[in-house]
Amino acid sequence: MQAWTVERAAEELLRREDKRIDGEPLSDTWPELDLETAYAVQDETLRLRLARGETLIGVKLGLTSRAKQQRMNVDSPLVAWLTDAMVLPLGVPVPTHKLIHPRVEPEIAFVMGRKLSGPGVTAATAICAVEKVFAGLEVIDSRYRDFRFTLPDVVADNASSGLYVTGSVGRSPDELDLALEGCVLSVGGSVVYTATGAAVQGHPAEALALAANTLARRGKRIEAGWVVLTGGVTDAVPLSAEAPVSVDFAGLGRLTVGS
Template sequence: MDTAWDIGRVADTLLEAERSRTARTSLAEEWPDLDVERAYRAQDLALRRRHEQGETTVGIKLGLTSKAKQQQMKGTEPSVAWLTDAMELDGDRPIPHDSMIHPRAEPEIVFVMRDRLRGPGVTAASALAAVGSVVAGLEIIDSRFAGYGFTLPDAIADNNSSGVFATGPVVRSTEGLDLALEGCLLEVDGAVVDSAAGASVLGHPAQALAFAANQLARRGHAIEPGWLVLTGGMTNAVPVEPGARIAAHFTSLGSIVLSA
């Protein structure tokens, strides 16, 4: 049997790991040719597989938006991945702990797009001009790699450790908001475990949005009207234990509370 690695095998291996809740070791260790370009191709193929299963693209998510995370992963820029409707938590639905491997929570500033945004040449100012509104977000990431031990290509191929996400009820215009100074407290079971401001996301979340538009353009994609853009974790990601209560409290964007 031919067991050679290729783009299709990478996509299918990670989708199966997600379905079976099976953590594995680095793919890049087995396939040294898995670079960033090949990883994005595998990510896009996995999205097509999700579409074939009835999922719909609802937006994008960014990873590695802090200098510390980039240094940790030996990357020089953020990474971009996909959001589908199957990843969105609605209403009072709890975190699906029994369908995840090792979930972790991180708060995010989320843009809701009004206009189509396509690179190249998108700046933070032109990106922000395409935004319809801003909401709070709480993402529950879930890597398919044991102990979150992965390379940058691994993480990209794994759709930036996508799990599920929720958005808050407070909807604000970008006008009058200083998103670089938008603060957030992350709370687990009533105890504050971390805090950050929007400046932790590339200096300003609009920089993350501009980066995403330009990066997607290199892959032949654009950010579409109505899409959500999760601009990247503001704090470190904290483990979510069964039965835990996770809350993110923002300065201007309200609060999100999820239970596992």
């Protein structure tokens, strides 16, 4: 078998995404894949996305809640990229024909008012850089069969990026207690999960600070105007044609996606 390289891995993951096929984790046949190499794959994948016309518009955090870490059998959060091709307009059905096995999770989304550069960013300084807070739903989609992966695998796969949508209610962060911001996730009208913003690293601003400091180690920063998805507040649920997925936030309103 041909040896894995950063470039080959990036091309393979994009091929799976474009062809709507999954496969075994890279680490099955590339045991040397570590986090540093995985982030290099992620950055190479971004380079290929930009080369084909996509625009970088933000970052997303993955596995920030204990529920997600337990489900995916990993023990630390990660940071990945958002491009304009991942935006799902409000009210538009999810194009499931372009996805492999989509799942939906609720997010607290930030729109940045100014740039944020690590190292040494704290939650207090991070939240001061936020202009608006929105409800979000992320449609995650793994290029690995059965969502089976190690932490380096999912980092390389851009944190299972798929699509995301944000709500129409944007509020200043000083209007909300984001740690106590209640969230109810329902499928077909039936409540599946409840949580608060504290499920995301204790406070979503902690996740934002983590993103800034993680990016700083890679020589990068969060830019003004970017969207930051702070990570799933609850575990994700499968998306089906029969049952739309809704989230109700206490201060950020309701958001629904369906196929």
